Amino acid sequence: MKNQKKEVYNFQSEVEKLLQLMIHSLYSNKEIFLRELISNASDAIDKLRFLSISSPELYENNSDMKIQISVNKAQKTLIISDTGIGMTRNDTIENLGTIAKSGTKSFLQSLENKKNTLIGEFGVGFYSSFIVSKKVTVRTRFAGTKSDKGILWESSGSGKYTIETITKKNKGTEITLFLKEQEEEFLEIWRIKNIVSKYSDHITVPVQIQNYDEKNKTYIWEQINKAKALWILNKSEITDDKYKKFYKYLTHDQNNPLTWSHNHVEGSQEYISLLYIPKKAAWDIWNRDNKHGLKLYVKRVYIMDNSQAFLPNYLRFVRGLIDSNDLPLNISREILQDNSITKNLKKALTKRTLNILEKLAQSDNEKYQIFWNQFGLILKEGPAEDSENLNKVTNLLRFTSIKNNQPEQTLSLKKYISDLQPQQDKIYYITADSYTAAKNSPHLELFKKNNIDVLLLSDRIDEWMMNYVTEFEGKKFQSISKEDMSLNQLTHIKKVKNNDISEDMLNFLKKAKKTLGNKIKDIRFTQRLTETPCIVLSDSNEMTTQMAKLFSAAGQTVPELKYIFEINPNHILIKKICLINDDKQFNEWIKLLLDQALLSEKGSLENPHKFISRMNKLLLK
Missing domain, CATH: 1.20.120.790 (Heat shock protein 90, C-terminal domain)
Structure with missing residues (x-):
């Protein structure tokens, strides 16, 4: 029963622009709308589980967590419902009427430049519904509120949406998609099953579809996904393909990861970590203020996304999760930062990540170069942030040099040291505004004449970084734009008298x-x-x-x-x-x-x- 008049709202201008981009530009990859809606539903259930730790009444005497999909071919509607936390009136306005992201302008600019990979790269969630729908309705009620506090949200994606209060018996959210004429393939049960299996097989919540049982002549709810946390399985049970699919589900990234590490740790601390190194940088990776981090679970219960407590900022490109048996279920972000268990986990995961990169550099130079080209500038923040792992980080750095004779940074310090001239006990470098300026600097003339290689540093961060990178394997770094009397002996030049x-x-x-x-x-x-x-x-x-x-x-x-x-x-x-x-x-x-x-x-x-x-x-x- 509806009990409040319908109110009309305008979409935030960025949302309207986003909707138009999506509706007109993403037709070739339209099936991922279902992945996005299932992912949102799973998040809503995770949030309910977390909040119910301290407020069990939010379950409303029903702890059966599930996502259900049903179709109505006559009405050409596809319905996705969940038993999660639901939304309040303000939630629907904030979550469905605006883009709650910092840097919205640059966000949209990136979307325009990469239309074909928009959703996969940015995970714009709910708005993907309008790729296949002429109208979308959302019926929702926040857990723990009265049944007459339900909300009906409705829009055709044309710049406006309406909200009204309704009566909704069950908590959670139900989204109804009124499909466009040419999108009837998404009313087919087999098609929906294929999409769910492809993108959402490892969601820890059961995803069910309503299907007709010919034998018993009745409708039944059939579970599509395995609904088992992949990370709790033994590595021997998981194929590379499953790891890659889980990465795509976890990150909304359409690219396969470069590499990953899955570990079950027992002893003084018990935890499972699954860490991925992406192939491409996220669109907002350069904004240090944006939240980047691991998904946190405690004893298989979801706690939070983007927890920054487990890795230093210079490793913010790492994606994945940690599942701890030692942290309390009711831990907050604030407590997490000062928790001794967290600090030990951060120390262990930092070393593990650096080991992953070291192993990649040793075993697959081509893949490591892909990593460096994407994330090298971020890794260069490491020497200033992490003195404990300075040698490990320094070993992972890549440079170009006189002898390298190319702008691409492919030279490791180990390789540089292996080619030192007799009696050379320093690693020489020069910093400049550009590669061209560095390689043509007159400071290099003596070094070229004496066949001494010099590292050419031209990234803005390099000079700052070199304040912390002072030596490697017993060899001190020396800027050739600074006075250095020891150079006379190495090059056999005499001081002019x-x-x-x-x-x-x-x-x-x-x-x-x-x-x-x-x-x-x-x-x-x-x-x-x-x-x-x-x-x-x-x-x-x-x-x-x-x-x-x-x-x-x-x-x-x-x-x-x-x-x-x-x-x-x-x-x-x-x-x-x-x-x-x-x-x-x-x-x-x-x-x-x-x-x-x-x-x-x-x-x-x-x-x-x-x-x-x-x-x-x-x-x-």
Whole structure:
């Protein structure tokens, strides 16, 4: 019995746009609407089970949890019902009228760019109903409320929906799809069974379909899925195909995982973990504020999604679940963070994940490269976050280098160390804004001449990461844009002494030092350059150029950097400037050389107009 007038609402503008995208763009993959609705129903039952731990009255004397599907060919309707938690009036508005996600704009932009894989990649759930339906009704009642507090939600997906209060005897939700003319295949029992078996076989709730029993001439409820938690089975009982299907059910990802690890642990702690490494990054993986994490069960009872307590943030790409026998059933997110059991589990699962990646890197380089291309930037957050596993994380990093001669980061540190030059006891690297800038840096000239490989780092996070990655297998890391006296011995170059330099060159140095004054920390001749007239170096104890850029981009105050200005006395340009007798012209050339070196180092100048003007004037002389 209806007992409140019907109210009309407009969809949130993003929802309306989403509905149109789905209705018109997902026809080829339309069957997954049923997977989405079954998944939502399963979640609703999981939530009821969890809330009933502290409030058993929510069961309303009926703890029979199930999802039921029925068809009415005459009316062309498909009905999916569950005995889960149900929804209140506010729930229906929030869950069915809006997209409750952060970054909605970017979310929709991603959908437009990937129309064909939209649902599989983002799991947009309920809205997928409109791919096959001309109208959808939802009858629902929140567990524990009176029967006259039921809600009827209705929409044709055209921008509006209606809500009215109804009487609903049973808790839970019933969704009725009024199918479009061309979608009658979804009224066939065999078709529904195939879809459920394909996508939802491992849901722990029975999924039943109403079928006609010819023998007894009556309708019966027939269970389609196995309704047994896959993770509690022994590994020997589970095929690779079943692991892959469960991953797709768990994550809504249409791609197979790269690899996985399934473990039953007994001892001081008892738990089961099933961890997957995806093949592709989720659309919101770069937003550290979004919830990423494992699904948590306690003694097979669902507790929560996206629990971030069991893995560090730099492993947020890992998907899967943990089922603990030791945690209390009524644990909350807040208590979870400070729980000693949780901390031990996090430690164990972090090591297990790093072992999965190490094993993948050793056994299948091609697959590991797929992983690195997708998640390498996230893994680079690890050295700063996880000092305990620093060596393990560092071993998993991949780089490019001079000898690698390609932008793709495929080089491991073990491989780099295996190719060290005799007497080389450092791992050399350079950071820059881009791969092109790094590989063409004049700092590399000496290393190329002496066949010493240098790691080329050009991701924004690299400079920050290298503050924590200081050595690997006994070899210290050394930035080649910083002063390093030990390089002289390795490359057999001698420090330039005054008695090795002509009097004209000594005068050059003296005059240049006077011209530049306190703009630089020091000025000196060098033999490290072969093609370039001059460079600037950071002092070994000072902030690097790239680190200064990071601080500046973050709005931090950056102290003025003063560089060591090194000049190549053998370069023809330096020799010609040395012959200039006009002090004013000489000073302009020295300032131009410094700007040139700063431009090469920093990629920009504070006053580019002045630099261009000075260069033009000198070219005209």
